[in-house]
Amino acid sequence: xxxxxxxxxxxxxxxxxxxxxxxxxxxxxxxxxxxxxxxxxxxxxxxxxxxxxxxxxxxxxxxxxxxxxxxxxxxxxxxxxxxxxxxxxxxxxxxxxxxxxxxxxxxxxxxxxxxxxxxxxxxxxxxxxxxxxxxxxxxxxxxxxxxxxxxxxxxxxxxxxxxxxxxxxxxxxxxxxxxxxxxxxxxxxxxxxxxxxxxxxxxxxxxxxxxxxxxxxxxxxxxxxxxxxxxxxxxxxxxxxxxxxxxxxxxxxxxxxxxxxxxxxxxxxx
Amino acid sequence: xxxxxxxxxxxxxxxxxxxxxxxxxxxxxxxxxxxxxxxxxxxxxxxxxxxxxxxxxxxxxxxxxxxxxxxxxxxxxxxxxxxxxxxxxxxxxxxxxxxxxxxxxxxxxxxxxxxxxxxxxxxxxxxxxxxxxxxxxxxxxxxxxxxxxxxxxxxxxxxxxxxxxxxxxxxxxxxxxxxxxxxxxxxxxxxxxxxxxxxxxxxxxxxxxxxxxxxxxxxxxxxxxxxxxxxxxxxxxxxxxxxxxxxxxxxxxxxxxxxxxxxxxxxxxx
Numbered sequence: 001x002x003x004x005x006x007x008x009x010x011x012x013x014x015x016x017x018x019x020x021x022x023x024x025x026x027x028x029x030x031x032x033x034x035x036x037x038x039x040x041x042x043x044x045x046x047x048x049x050x051x052x053x054x055x056x057x058x059x060x061x062x063x064x065x066x067x068x069x070x071x072x073x074x075x076x077x078x079x080x081x082x083x084x085x086x087x088x089x090x091x092x093x094x095x096x097x098x099x100x101x102x103x104x105x106x107x108x109x110x111x112x113x114x115x116x117x118x119x120x121x122x123x124x125x126x127x128x129x130x131x132x133x134x135x136x137x138x139x140x141x142x143x144x145x146x147x148x149x150x151x152x153x154x155x156x157x158x159x160x161x162x163x164x165x166x167x168x169x170x171x172x173x174x175x176x177x178x179x180x181x182x183x184x185x186x187x188x189x190x191x192x193x194x195x196x197x198x199x200x201x202x203x204x205x206x207x208x209x210x211x212x213x214x215x216x217x218x219x220x221x222x223x224x225x226x227x228x229x230x231x232x233x234x235x236x237x238x239x240x241x242x243x244x245x246x247x248x249x250x251x252x253x254x255x256x257x258x259x260x261x262x263x264x265x266x267x268x269x270x
Numbered sequence: 271x272x273x274x275x276x277x278x279x280x281x282x283x284x285x286x287x288x289x290x291x292x293x294x295x296x297x298x299x300x301x302x303x304x305x306x307x308x309x310x311x312x313x314x315x316x317x318x319x320x321x322x323x324x325x326x327x328x329x330x331x332x333x334x335x336x337x338x339x340x341x342x343x344x345x346x347x348x349x350x351x352x353x354x355x356x357x358x359x360x361x362x363x364x365x366x367x368x369x370x371x372x373x374x375x376x377x378x379x380x381x382x383x384x385x386x387x388x389x390x391x392x393x394x395x396x397x398x399x400x401x402x403x404x405x406x407x408x409x410x411x412x413x414x415x416x417x418x419x420x421x422x423x424x425x426x427x428x429x430x431x432x433x434x435x436x437x438x439x440x441x442x443x444x445x446x447x448x449x450x451x452x453x454x455x456x457x458x459x460x461x462x463x464x465x466x467x468x469x470x471x472x473x474x475x476x477x478x479x480x481x482x483x484x485x486x487x488x489x490x491x492x493x494x495x496x497x498x499x500x501x502x503x504x505x506x507x508x509x510x511x512x513x514x515x516x517x518x519x520x521x522x523x524x525x526x527x528x529x530x531x532x533x534x535x536x537x538x539x540x
Contacts, residue, residue, distance in 0.1 A: 042513050111517060115517070139412050139418070156421075156422045157423045247381060
């Protein structure tokens with residue numbers, strides 16, 4: 001799995017609960033984050049370099065845990081990778097379509113994800129009759145990283161971004177960024193009980209677990225894995241980051257929901 | 271002048287008012303922003319590449335308008351560049367020392383700037399008796415970019431970051447990030463009238479103008495400049511960005527305080 005930073009750890013967290021026996025290698029491109037403010041061209045190039053790093057580790061499936069990369073580079077990644085590639089757009093889109101009765105949903109994400117319109121396309125592909133309101137909510141990213149999840153700043157930002165959205169018959173809201181599950185409490189409160197909040201990290205983990213089930217046990221595992229093929233032992237998680245900035249650990253552990261043990265610095269894309 | 275992004279445009283804005291006849295070439299490394307979350311090693315490498323780009327344009331002075339780069343890479347840049355190099359740390363440090371009577375000041379900035387401790391060192395070098403409280407206020411960056419300068423989110427964030435600071439006899443606060451001048455209204459209100467707010471962008475522009483005055487008129491100008499040596503004509507501004515993301519223009523113009531005309535995409539550091 002790769003992401004532009006540590007947001008994808010919310011997908012790792014969900015995936016470990018579903019398939020604890022799987023080995024996971026995670027690449028966070030922290031030296032070049034965030035992808036969400038960059039052009040599609042640059043994000044596409046970075047994503048290919050990230051996937052290449054994972055393929056060199058012998059992974060049997062690539063999860064694109066970055067919404068920006070999933071929204072602009074998934075087709076190119078699929079052409080490039082000899083293993084299945086799962087993005088974070090489609091699982092969330094299918095889940096929010098399943099959650100709505102009013103057939104009106106909202107999607108929130110970073111500026112690039114929203115501008116790229118990938119969610120509108122994916123939701124329309126899943127159900128033509130569903131109307132989508134898409135809104136960029138960029139401040140939710142630093143709020144999650146700062147750990148301001150329930151305070152008055154998070155509350156004020158959520159109100160400003162979401163209060164207008166809750167009207168118009170919307171009954172489901174998709175969190176279109178891996179950082180946003182940390183803020184799901186305040187988001188749910190602001191949009192109210194009548195709106196189902198769909199977590200794209202959890203939905204992506206579910207899609208990955210299903211695909212792994214279809215692929216069957218075993219596979220190559222990554223280099224140096226101690227996992228025996230088909231065994232039910234606890235899978236190993238390795239975390240590679242392209243930069244280890246001061247204070248990264250506490251933020252990463254907040255996203256992962258547990259201690260970050262096997263961490264190394266990696267160089268990606270020269 | 272270079273910066274990790276468009277924050278340095280607040281320095282350009284101040285500099286144009288002081289020396290309108292000077293040509294300015296600005297490089298914003300938007301493809302690799304932010305520097306504030308990256309390690310000193312990575313920031314140092316990026317800064318050298320940025321300076322190299324400017325030197326190729328024939329500049330006669332390099333302004334490091336990025337606090338993160340100024341705090342960790344200034345000495346290396348000075349060794350590397352055959353022209354004078356001005357950072358954003360020292361001018362602000364000297365100004366805040368001049369502004370305090372209680373000899374207790376506060377500095378706010380990004381996580382890396384604060385962790386690097388460059389302001390404490392610069393203030394101590396300027397006046398040994400001044401005590402410094404340094405605090406990272408990372409959310410001010412996306413607030414400035416979002417244009418949330420005076421609303422209830424900016425207000426709540428400023429209160430949470432700054433209310434504790436205002437005690438302890440502090441009578442001067444240094445804005446140690448080029449994004450923060452946009453929030454100076456709400457920051458001034460929260461810290462109260464008894465605390466002088468010192469703007470490092472304006473102070474840096476003043477230091478650059480002084481140095482240019484000492485260097486005398488003329489100089490090489492950058493490639494293709496129409497400026498005549500020693501002439502009093504209006505200087506030309508060229509803006510290079512390493513990535514042109516959707517919506518960058520409106521944000522950049524908010525920082526610059528005027529229209530952004532001569533903009534081109536640049537490639538820096540392979």
